[in-house]
Amino acid sequence: GQNIDQPTEMTATEGAIVQINCTYQTSGFNGLFWYQQHAGEAPTFLSYNVLDGLEEKGRFSSFLSRSKGYSYLLLKELQMKDSASYLCAVRGTNSGGYQKVTFGTGTKLQVIP
Amino acid sequence: GAVVSQHPSWVICKSGTSVKIECRSLDFQATTMFWYRQFPKQSLMLMATSNEGSKATYEQGVEKDKFLINHASLTLSTLTVTSAHPEDSSFYICSARVSGGLTEAFFGQGTRLTVV
Numbered sequence: 001g002q003n004i005d006q007p008t009e010m011t012a013t014e015g016a017i018v019q020i021n022c023t024y025q026t027s028g029f030n031g032l033f034w035y036q037q038h039a040g041e042a043p044t045f046l047s048y049n050v051l052d053g054l055e056e057k058g059r060f061s062s063f064l065s066r067s068k069g070y071s072y073l074l075l076k077e078l079q080m081k082d083s084a085s086y087l088c089a090v091r092g093t094n095s096g097g098y099q100k101v102t103f104g105t106g107t108k109l110q111v112i113p
Numbered sequence: 114g115a116v117v118s119q120h121p122s123w124v125i126c127k128s129g130t131s132v133k134i135e136c137r138s139l140d141f142q143a144t145t146m147f148w149y150r151q152f153p154k155q156s157l158m159l160m161a162t163s164n165e166g167s168k169a170t171y172e173q174g175v176e177k178d179k180f181l182i183n184h185a186s187l188t189l190s191t192l193t194v195t196s197a198h199p200e201d202s203s204f205y206i207c208s209a210r211v212s213g214g215l216t217e218a219f220f221g222q223g224t225r226l227t228v229v
């Protein structure tokens with residue numbers, strides 16, 4: 001099966017940098033996603049990593065190490081609107097042999113002034 | 114980016130009735146759509162994978178006779194919650210994969226279902 005672990009909550013200051021970690025275990029790894037989800041809304045796609053390394057997209061960067069089963073999402077120059085839950089999701093192969101995306105429980109980030 | 118429209122955004126229904134939720138890909142063709150359910154403060158749980166023109170694949174523990182999925186075209190999938198009960202109250206979200214794409218990166222707005 002698939003197992004994803006990320007911190008439940010984090011707090012950071014406006015203008016600062018925050019790193020949200022995600023560790024995972026899966027069979028047939030085929031990509032890791034990060035999503036942002038505001039309360040009561042659907043998730044919004046942030047990034048997709050399938051190879052090791054850092055992917056940078058504006059204020060957001062995502063890193064992947066497949067050998068360590070580890071990823072992080074880095075948010076720079078934090079803004080109040082970045083307060084949301086950040087979901088780590090992994091695509092792998094389930095027990096039935098087909099590919100499936102499994103979501104972590106999400107990290108609720110609170111940005112304070 | 115690609116747009117996925119989900120309708121309705123919220124619905125309240127009486128226990129025992131059925132509710133249909135639509136998921137449309139507005140500007141792309143989606144051979145595969147995914148239906149998730151999210152309870153408060155919990156993660157998204159995949160319910161089923163919907164493939165155009167074929168039967169949906171349900172996750173373990175999800176009753177296929179209760180949650181009817183139809184994917185009749187490349188731009189529309191529907192989820193019908195039959196004989197709804199209060200415990201079915203949840204946030205239902207669909208996502209769609211661009212045909213030939215690697216990611217199912219695009220989510221609908223979600224539907225808040227409340228069964229009273």
